[in-house]
Amino acid sequence: MATPVSNPAGAPCNIGPRIAIRGNISGEEDLVIEGRVEGSIALTGHLTIAAGAVVEADLEVDSVDVHGQLEGDVIAATTITLHEGCRVAGNLRAPRVVITDGAHFKGGVEMEVQLPGGIQRQQRR
Amino acid sequence: MATKTRNNLPSPESSAEVATHIGPGTRVVGRLSGQEDVRVHGTIEGSVRLAQTLYIEPEGVALAEIFARDVVVSGTVVGNIHAESAVVLAATARVVGDIRSPRVSVEPGAAFRGSISMEPVDADALEAEATASRGSSARAADPRGAISERSTHGDARRPAPARQQQAVRLPPRRAQAFTAAAPRPTTTPDPRAWAPRPTTPPASLTPARPAPARPAPARQASTREERSDGEDTITIRHPAIHSSDDRPRRRNEALPTAAATTVIRESPTEEDRKKPARPRTLPRGKHKVERVD
Amino acid sequence: MASTVIGSSIVIDGEVSGEEQLVVHGTIKGRISVRDSLVVENGGVVEATVESTTITVNGTVNGDISASERAELRPNCTVIGDIRAPRILIADGASFKGSVDMGG
Numbered sequence: 001m002a003t004p005v006s007n008p009a010g011a012p013c014n015i016g017p018r019i020a021i022r023g024n025i026s027g028e029e030d031l032v033i034e035g036r037v038e039g040s041i042a043l044t045g046h047l048t049i050a051a052g053a054v055v056e057a058d059l060e061v062d063s064v065d066v067h068g069q070l071e072g073d074v075i076a077a078t079t080i081t082l083h084e085g086c087r088v089a090g091n092l093r094a095p096r097v098v099i100t101d102g103a104h105f106k107g108g109v110e111m112e113v114q115l116p117g118g119i120q121r122q123q124r125r
Numbered sequence: 126m127a128t129k130t131r132n133n134l135p136s137p138e139s140s141a142e143v144a145t146h147i148g149p150g151t152r153v154v155g156r157l158s159g160q161e162d163v164r165v166h167g168t169i170e171g172s173v174r175l176a177q178t179l180y181i182e183p184e185g186v187a188l189a190e191i192f193a194r195d196v197v198v199s200g201t202v203v204g205n206i207h208a209e210s211a212v213v214l215a216a217t218a219r220v221v222g223d224i225r226s227p228r229v230s231v232e233p234g235a236a237f238r239g240s241i242s243m244e245p246v247d248a249d250a251l252e253a254e255a256t257a258s259r260g261s262s263a264r265a266a267d268p269r270g271a272i273s274e275r276s277t278h279g280d281a282r283r284p285a286p287a288r289q290q291q292a293v294r295l296p297p298r299r300a301q302a303f304t305a306a307a308p309r310p311t312t313t314p315d316p317r318a319w320a321p322r323p324t325t326p327p328a329s330l331t332p333a334r335p336a337p338a339r340p341a342p343a344r345q346a347s348t349r350e351e352r353s354d355g356e357d358t359i360t361i362r363h364p365a366i367h368s369s370d371d372r373p374r375r376r377n378e379a380l381p382t383a384a385a386t387t388v389i390r391e392s393p394t395e396e397d398r399k400k401p402a403r404p405r406t407l408p409r410g411k412h413k414v415e416r417v418d
Numbered sequence: 419m420a421s422t423v424i425g426s427s428i429v430i431d432g433e434v435s436g437e438e439q440l441v442v443h444g445t446i447k448g449r450i451s452v453r454d455s456l457v458v459e460n461g462g463v464v465e466a467t468v469e470s471t472t473i474t475v476n477g478t479v480n481g482d483i484s485a486s487e488r489a490e491l492r493p494n495c496t497v498i499g500d501i502r503a504p505r506i507l508i509a510d511g512a513s514f515k516g517s518v519d520m521g522g
Binding site: 150 | 421424425426432433435437440444448452
């Protein structure tokens with residue numbers, strides 16, 4: 001089901017707007033999703049969820065740019081960026097998370113937070 | 126008013142037209158409320174309710190529950206943030222807590238841990254904010270507002286309201302006397318019913334009778350039990366057992382009907398006396414009344 | 419000089435402490451302890467025990483005042499409470515009810 005994608009031409013792999021995939025995607029290069037994906041995505045590259053895309057999957061990626069709709073938890077090694085107009089529901093975990101004004105997000109965010117000394121982190125959970 | 130960016134978000138570098146600011150060496154512990162912008166360079170602990178914008182400057186620290194119209198964080202916040210309009214976490218922000226605001230912007234470099242919910246702020250919180258900033262001390266509306274927000278939030282961790290106390294009305298403990306009594310017949314179809322249990326959910330009222338018993342008389346039995354509530358000893362009522370028209374019933378005689386059983390009203394003390402005698406669960410389909418003294 | 423200014427619509431219910439000057443235009447209830455100086459402006463209301471080096475009151479103070487250097491009650495202020503300070507100035511027009519202890 002999951003086959004590593006390799007594209008010698010260098011262009012990022014593109015899942016077109018009229019394509020729906022249900023299953024697990026894994027790979028070692030960048031991926032652009034414009035269609036629909038359900039399942040899970042594991043990538044050591046950069047994932048872009050384009051503006052019309054609908055992704056219902058848990059992501060484990062190096063970094064991700066979300067412009068479309070995403071439902072699922074995201075774990076990124078570097079940065080998660082939610083752009084204006086995106087709709088995201090799920091938990092984000094990454095060293096850097098950027099939420100642009102205009103993004104719609106609901107869920108948890110976990111980044112490395114270094115509180116200045118002497119402040120107790122109140123665990124509300 | 127503070128200058129805004131083109132997106133109408135308050136920017137961290139707005140001009141200091143604001144009158145209230147808490148200096149870096151100042152610490153406020155308690156409740157702060159007001160109708161104007163506040164810039165915090167120092168420390169504030171407790172709760173903040175503002176009708177305008179709260180700025181937490183880079184050296185500012187807020188260990189507080191924040192309710193404001195806008196919140197711009199460039200410093201440290203440990204606590205939940207509820208904003209009516211927008212929350213901005215600037216590059217130097219460090220926030221631990223939940224954010225609830227229609228618009229949230231997390232700038233690159235900000236550090237955040239918590240959840241973000243863009244549902245509209247609850248009306249309770251709004252009202253609480255308004256009354257608090259009118260100078261009255263924070264009232265119970267605040268936690269109520271926060272809690273109701275949370276529950277609509279779908280936060281599963283929040284415990285359900287303490288409704289359990291009224292949902293489960295513990296029936297009187299019924300079966301205990303039986304264990305003190307003579308050994309039970311082994312033909313008990315439903316031994317569970319007689320086993321002593323500290324708490325018995327109302328559902329177990331129904332098993333408290335021989336399994337084949339008809340539902341109608343059994344229900345009567347249960348209601349009569351509840352009526353004799355309030356004492357500690359067990360009163361087992363079953364029309365087949367306790368009917369004080371003590372004629373022994375023949376095998377094929379039907380159980381007293383529901384109507385009949387209501388007539389049989391024994392006082393609790395009578396029951397108590399009778400109980401230690403041998404109560405029996407009668408074999409399937411056969412009901413016999415035994416005279417017990 | 420860093421300072422803390424509490425605006426006129428602000429109400430603080432709790433303790434305020436600090437190293438720098440505190441200027442109060444709003445309302446503070448509870449306790450105030452600032453190292454530098456405290457100024458209660460006209461319209462400011464302080465219902466608290468106050469401790470500072472220099473305390474200047476133009477508004478209302480309902481509580482004990484403890485200044486390590488000087489306490490000044492300006493005209494049109496209202497102070498109800500005890501004052502303890504080595505130097506005191508109560509201007510004409512100030513309204514004051516309480517005791518004064520100059521530590522002599």
